[in-house]
Amino acid sequence: MDISIGELSRRAGVKVPTIRYYEGIGLMPETSRTEGKQRRYDATHVARLNFIRHARELGFEVEAIRELLDMSGQPDTSCEEADRIARRHLDEVDRRIAKLEALRGELTRMISECGHGRVAECRVIQVLADHDQCAHDRH
Amino acid sequence: MDISIGELSRRAGVKVPTIRYYEGIGLMPETSRTEGKQRRYDATHVARLNFIRHARELGFEVEAIRELLDMSGQPDTSCEEADRIARRHLDEVDRRIAKLEALRGELTRMISECGHGRVAECRVIQVLADHDQCAHDRH
DNA sequence: GGTCGTGCCTCCAGCACCTGGAGGTTCTAG
DNA sequence: CTAGAACCTCCAGGTGCTGGAGGCACGACC
Structure with missing residues (x-):
């Protein structure tokens, strides 16, 4: 395969500038170029970018995705670490839900x-204005 | 009263650089200074900053807070607008909760x-890797 | 093989909302 | 008077992108 960045963008559902940004922060590898310096991708890049997009949709942070990607590149090691990352993230999601509720x-x-x-x-204005005590009590 | 920025920070539970930032974006007013250029505040500033902090804790955006502050300064007008802002924000919170769930x-x-x-x-790695179809179906 | 239009390139600034450091001045208690 | 805490301004960074400016490359058609 011989895919341009625009085609990769379409296949993975990730905007072009975002792909370049991911390359810049090392989530996507630097890839081969045409003579005119344009990036060319293949199926492995599509898979990787899909992985990234989905992890982002699940709210994983870039650092966590970096670790998950490293792991998926080492299929014979223990997945304990992946489990740990996912659990940590689940805890975080639980905390956010509780706070929003x-x-x-x-x-x-x-x-x-x-x-x-x-x-x-x-009442809307009052609640916002009168929270001195509440806030101080909780701290 | 004659309060320094550090004292204001303690009373309202907002960090000093954040207060200066709020001044920069116009959420907090520019205030009087000592001869040595240090900011001095009074009780109205403590109240205003508490209002801001609480609104932020409730997840209101800065723009919304600006409007709410303007309203609270005009106690004799209708509170319809405040109601609208709060409802809009509630909808947003509902959306975020649904997504997180x-x-x-x-x-x-x-x-x-x-x-x-x-x-x-x-399974953690697989789910992240295999989402090509799902993602494309939904679009 | 020229030309046109779309797509690609890099660089950089900006979004929201702060946060913290550097380097220097002022306040205040003893 | 002096020591040290707190203040000042300016600016860079963090998170995760997003988009514009200005310019080159690609490829399809005539």
Whole structure:
């Protein structure tokens, strides 16, 4: 195969500047070029970029993806590390969900208590303004 | 009152460089200075910064906070706009939660199916590598 | 083989929201 | 008066891209 960066972009669903950015940070390898300096890719690059895209969609950080890619290149080693990375990330996702649920609760309450009158009585504004105690208590 | 930036930082729970940053982007006003050019604040600044911090904790974007601050300065106008901003943000939070829940499902499945053997059979790596079809189907 | 249009190249600036360091000045307690 | 903490400005960096400017390459068609 002999794929241009635009074609790779289409096949993997990743924008062209993003591919170049991934090359810059070492997630994608520097690849062979045409005489006119244009990048040429093959099927292995499509697979790698798909791997990266999917990991990003799952919210893995670039550092974690780097490690996962290294691992997938060593199929005979233990996958303990991959498991650890995934669990760590799951914990992080759980934390984010918990935090957002709490926000959602507060926002919902704020909105439902808003009497739709003047700003002076607006619950939304009040909650934001009056949080001195709460915030200090929790720290 | 006659508060230094460090004292303001402690009272509002916002780091000193962040306060200066907020001044730079216009969330906090430029304030009076001592002869030696050091910033001096009063109770209204503490309240304003608390408002900002709490709004940030609730995930409001800086632009939204700017609007909310403007509103809280006009207590006799309708709070319709505040309500709208809060609802818009709630929708956004709902979207983020939904997305994270989906991720959580996929991550949990991935981890539970991992046989803890070699990378070659690792479900975590496989899921990331084999998503060509899925991804293309959805587009 | 010339030309046209699209796609590619590099470089750099910007987004959101801070964070921290360097190098220098000011405040304040003892 | 002096020591040291806290302040000042300016600027670079971090995360993960994104897009524009200005210029060259590719390939299809005539």
